Amino acid sequence: MLIALNKTLADKLVIKFKTVHALAKHDWPFTDYVWQCSLDQSKGLAISTDYRSDKAAADFAHHIAEVERAAVAKEVNDARFASLIMDGATDSAIMEQDIIFVRTCESGQVKVRFLSIENTPKPDAVGVTASIKRSVESGLSIAFVDFFPKFVAIATDGAAVMTGHKAGVVSNLKKDQPALFGMHCFAHRLELACRDVVKSHPSYQELDKFLLDLYLFYHNNNLNRANLNEACSAAGSKVLIPTRVGGTRWLPHTLGALNNLWQIYPALVLHTSQFKQKRQ
CATH class of the missing domain: 3.30.420 (Nucleotidyltransferase; domain 5)
Incomplete structure (x- = not known):
């Protein structure tokens, strides 16, 4: 009877540990743990009424981290x-x-x-x-x-x-x-080498300035972003906002900005054409 009772309690705690692990992994606050428990209970899962606070969630996360830390320590020591x-x-x-x-x-x-x-x-x-x-x-x-x-x-x-x-x-x-x-870091050196090769080229300088101006045009104006969203819907393209180039991760940022530009190019042409007509 005691073995069966302990197993039942352990099964209930396993559900809660998994919930806390998911919250931590996806950067959700521990305060969401309370309603997650209520949701699990409404699904018919067998969970107890204890350990259902955000403080309990923090304790669970601490013990999960300690187990993972011990596993890493063993790997390194071996x-x-x-x-x-x-x-x-x-x-x-x-x-x-x-x-x-x-x-x-x-x-x-x-x-x-x-x-x-x-x-x-x-x-x-x-x-x-x-x-x-x-x-x-x-x-x-x-x-x-x-x-x-x-x-x-x-x-x-x-x-x-x-x-x-x-x-x-x-x-x-x-x-x-x-x-x-x-x-x-080899990846960092490769990125610096690529930038040194192209940074003095006029075409790259023009492209970099264009991408930055495009980012600032929508980043600093809510109305422009709203009109771009409408243009994306009208053009049948995915709703995206131009992203910033530069920074420490220069290559990924530039690649991301170019991918966004390519996907919403018809919407950008539509919106800028309408913007130009209104200005005239």
Whole structure:
């Protein structure tokens, strides 16, 4: 009877854990967990009335993360060698964040696993180095010095803070691990090379200015966006708004802007023709 009772309780908790996992994976707030439970109950699913608050959802998410973190730590501890991949970005609160992944190889199979996202109050070489150490110690549950024997490489962008020969992050890490190999991200280097090739060409400069002007024309005016939506419907094309070019991910942003332009080109011609007639 006790075994059956425990299994019934476990089955009910499994449903709630899956709900919390879905909310976290799709960036939904934990407050939605309450009505999700009510929805599951209305579907006839056997769920209990306890653990149905947003605080309970946060606790479930914490334990899910701990299980995943333990799995990553085991993979790294079992591997002979490991390397780190990292990049920095600014979040919506204008705070510097460093996202860090760990890369291992087991039986010829390469695995890249998420390690952590670290706040970096001061994004200089010292601050980023401290973020890496915190990430390893919290994500792998080991002292950073114990990670050195298998720490063989780190891939970053080419910023001076990361790859500076005298006081960069890689140089700081090499003081403790002289055999460490620092790598400038190949995809980032390829993107920079492509931009260096075309940035001085007049055709590219004209295209870049056109895409930027088109973005600003609709981004800064609600009426223009509404008229473009109507033009898309009239032209039978998908409703899209021109996107911004440039930024750190130059190639994907430019490609996205060109794809949008190609899909809504008839609607753009229709709207700009109507706009020109009204101005005349």
